[in-house]
């Protein structure tokens with residue numbers, strides 16, 4: 001796909017998410033996939049001969065959305081089964097899932113277990129239609145941890161990097177170091193580790209802590225050495241607080257955090273990525289999507305506490321990022337996360353979490369989540385104003401008029 005395009009968006013009411021205001025009558029200029037100018041209409045540069053024009057009169061133009069927690073490879077909730085699929089078949093499904101994400105207005109996604117450099121490259125080169133993929137490779141899990149998807153009676157684990165498993169198992173400081181280095185050498189933006197039990201894993205307790213202090217410190221050291229960061233899957237305050245004290249810079253889920261957690265997040269400048277829609281869907285139709293009965297029984301532990309945790313974190317000033325974490329056919333409910341968050345956050349808080357704060361977490365400030373010169377031209381032309389009611393983003397088919405990614409109008 002060629003990015004050597006010129007696009008001019010005229011009569012735009014630009015949503016400035018940093019300030020929380022609408023800038024009326026703007027012209028946005030795009031050259032080769034990047035925004036080069038956001039000017040008052042009267043002072044915009046001369047029209048080029050081959051320029052495409054998009055009239056946004058009466059519409060709101062906002063940055064493309066960022067989902068901070070997805071699994072582009074998880075076309076089934078049976079993650080253990082996924083590991084033995086053909087990688088080509090898994091990639092074919094991933095291309096379908098990513099296209100759907102883009103059509104919901106997500107122009108960047110942060111994949112926190114599963115996606116590799118191959119999927120990111122396929123999108124980059126236009127082979128797959130989808131959001132930019134910011135990936136961490138495979139998550140690191142201890143034996144019997146959240147990323148150990150073997151049944152109790154199974155001892156074999158194929159850790160070949162081309163298997164479409166979302167995690168690898170490593171025990172001991174040397175093994176976790178090598179695991180982290182292996183992900184980082186593929187260009188991972190972060191290293192994901194399992195700090196507590198989880199829902200989709202067959203043999204762990206949700207309220208367990210995972211990895212030793214020494215193992216966590218080793219991963220943190222490796223990530224820091226590479227100028228990257230560690231993100232940890234964790235639910236309970238015990239697991240979250242331990243991770244934050246050991247240098248983990250981001251927590252995924254955090255459904256059962258306490259006030260001490262909030263203090264630690266703020267003190268360390270760490271990020272929280274709640275993923276509320278996934279528990280709602282796992283409760284409703286997880287089993288139908290391949291989730292085992294034993295996993296389904298774990299959902300209640302995290303479902304109800306999640307919204308309260310988001311409220312607590314927001315009130316305490318934690319840097320919150322938008323995330324969804326959906327598996328299998330449940331991925332179609334990605335946009336519903338906006339509806340859930342709107343119960344405890346203001347529209348501006350939700351918008352920031354899905355743009356500016358997510359970009360900051362990924363060290364992509366100024367590149368994504370913002371309409372400004374130098375940023376990728378990832379834009380949504382909205383029929384409705386999400387600053388008034390952010391739940392309009394839960395119905396992307398009606399609220400989004402046009403999606404632009406990298407300066408190219410997305411054909412829906």
Ligand SMILES: [Zn+2]
Nearest residue numbers: 069071112325
């Ligand atoms: Zn996840």
